Amino acid sequence: MKNKGKIYLVDDDALIVSMVSRTLKKQGYEVLSETAHFRDIVTTIVLDRPEVVLLDIRLPETSGIDILEKIRERSPDIQVIMVTSDDTVETAVRCMKLGAVDYLTKPFNTDEVKLVIENVFEKIRLRNEVAYLRTLYAEHFDKEIIGNSDAIQHLRSDIEKIARVRVPSILITGESGTGKELVARCLHRLMNEKGGTPYAPFIAVNCSALPENLLESELFGYEKGAFTDARTEKKGLFEFANNGTILLDEIGEMRQDLQSKLLRVLEERTVRRIGGRNEIPIDVTVMTTTNKDIPDAAEKGEFRSDLFYRLNTFSIQIPPLRERRDDIVPIAEHYRALFAAQYKNKNLRSISAEAGELLQAYDWPGNVRELRNVIEKIVVMENGEVILPGHLPSSISRKTARTIVTQRFVLPAEGISLDDLEKDLIIQAIEKAEGNKTLAAKLLNITYDTLRYQIKKFGIDG
Template sequence: SATILLSGESGTGKDLLAKAVHAWSPRADHPFLEINCSALPENLVESELFGHERGAFTDARSRKKGLAELADGGTLFLDEVGDMPPGTQPKVLRFLEDSRFKRVGGTSDIRVDVRVIAATNHDLPQMVETGAFRSDLFFRLNVVPIHIPPLRERPDDIIPLAEYFVEKLSKDLKRDPVKLTGSAVRLLESYPWPGNVRELRNILERVLILEDVRELRAEHLPIEIHEARAASGKVSGLRQLPSEGLRLEDVERDLIRQALARSQGNVTRAAGLLGISRDTLRYRLTKFPDLASEAARDPESQ
């Protein structure tokens, strides 16, 4: 039941880890509730956490239980805790110290049995030094600190996470199971994932919505992943590049040229290789007149 503080870049999967900790704990049969401390106005955060009594403020027409009370026996996840309003911090500190709180407008203490897991993408020790975050609250939260590295620093996690998301999303979308092919695996492993786990999930969800396939291949993945791989290959030879460096436009031109060559000028097939629509590729071709002749053999491009 120790309090856990998860830290790491945005999108690294802190919420997934929090849910996993809850699911594998003795509290798994009780609620897992979460609040994003950066998503609510300051005057609503306390009410959402601890509830309010009737008449506590304008529009408070009835008593409302807060998340701390509703999560009794389970886990309360404080996401983006570094953005918690200063006025709410001492009340959360008291709640962590003795598991008691008062509803907004209330006079009686309410006691609950709740495990708290907090997460942040901020440097909380630095915020403590500057006075932006209470030091006593930080120490109460930091009982079990866990730092989650960005996805680019844990490449062995990319494919297990991708397989998990593909399986879960396939069920959510009520479609047949989808398998990752070797070409898709290699491409996913080569991408640096600046948006971390959230970006991986979003890309796979987009592909599964747009592509009705049983096997997910590299050609089904969006062009930005292909471009990143091509750029990576070119950057590895920086000594042979001109001093002005590498332009993204050149990478895009090379990708389109390769796709047209592999598809023998067929724009529809080339678009499939690039993971974009035929109309999108036709639009991109208007930027590269030198490639127009390579696409002219495709009757669908006329």
């Protein structure tokens, strides 16, 4: 039978220890026990590293409460179940406050023991699973903010500084596709980890995706009878985000009367449901994102200037991809590896230097989102080992190749033969496409039939 875990029994009643030990061993647990010597039992337990200790409160030589406190101090991961008699329930409750995970009251039967032990091991399993998932979560978001350009290092520095404490509001600005929600989630995680609340809620709301009347009821909630369809009361998202973060995406699209209510939330730290009279206190970090020029909108009266000043107390500007070109290839490589694993395309192992050059030269108006989509499509559609220039969309390869050629080619003083130049370019294209004439034609922005004609015309082998 598979070992389900290690349990240490500490009780001076040898009969109880024997009964519990037999029961738990039959369930597949490894059981250690001590019935006589308790002065150094904490050191023994810490060295043996059981997952669970079943500990009697009343022991000769020492107190079970003292042992509990020392175990919690030296090895807080060990879960302690206290065993007490009927007249010491209050003491058991005290032990729970000191860190015991559960307690058993004497006399108890084997079914009670099994149930309590199973529940504690389930809690341990869930705790370990959450810890593992949180590690993956942290790694995922740390890896998503990719690059070593000056711009991205400055961004990381801003995130670290702001995340030192939980601030009431943060404005995140940047063009569409730069990763504003990613930065918001990273800020949320770091703030709550440092504040000791790693499981705090994070709720994202797209202000431009919801009708205006629905946005208000979603954010603030409503009381029963507040309007025709309000048959029951409903909590708003601000209430659900209490002790955590709410992200208001595209805040520039919010109508001005809602902007006024949002300003009140930020200043008063309370919300009032639609149709309600009570102010409900909340502790929420309000993060807002926009790709609009909010200062300009405020100047034109399209956005409340007082709300802008309130939101802009802490702000982060995400640079567009074209302003951090050194990060383009590392980001593309990240998504190549990510999608190759996701779509099980194990053949596609790298991006060629020529393709990387074209990616860097392109301006990426859709920023990281556009680059991600391009790489995802290539991974799905192509079967080669290397991403080549011919695999890139023509909108990228044509525009950037033209830019690169314009930047590099200088007509020599003695002139040049156009036929020789054309032949040389065709040979280069075929070499870069590793002999694949379809890709070579794409590189040259000509049809496959035209390429075949030129190969025949110039007598090019292959």
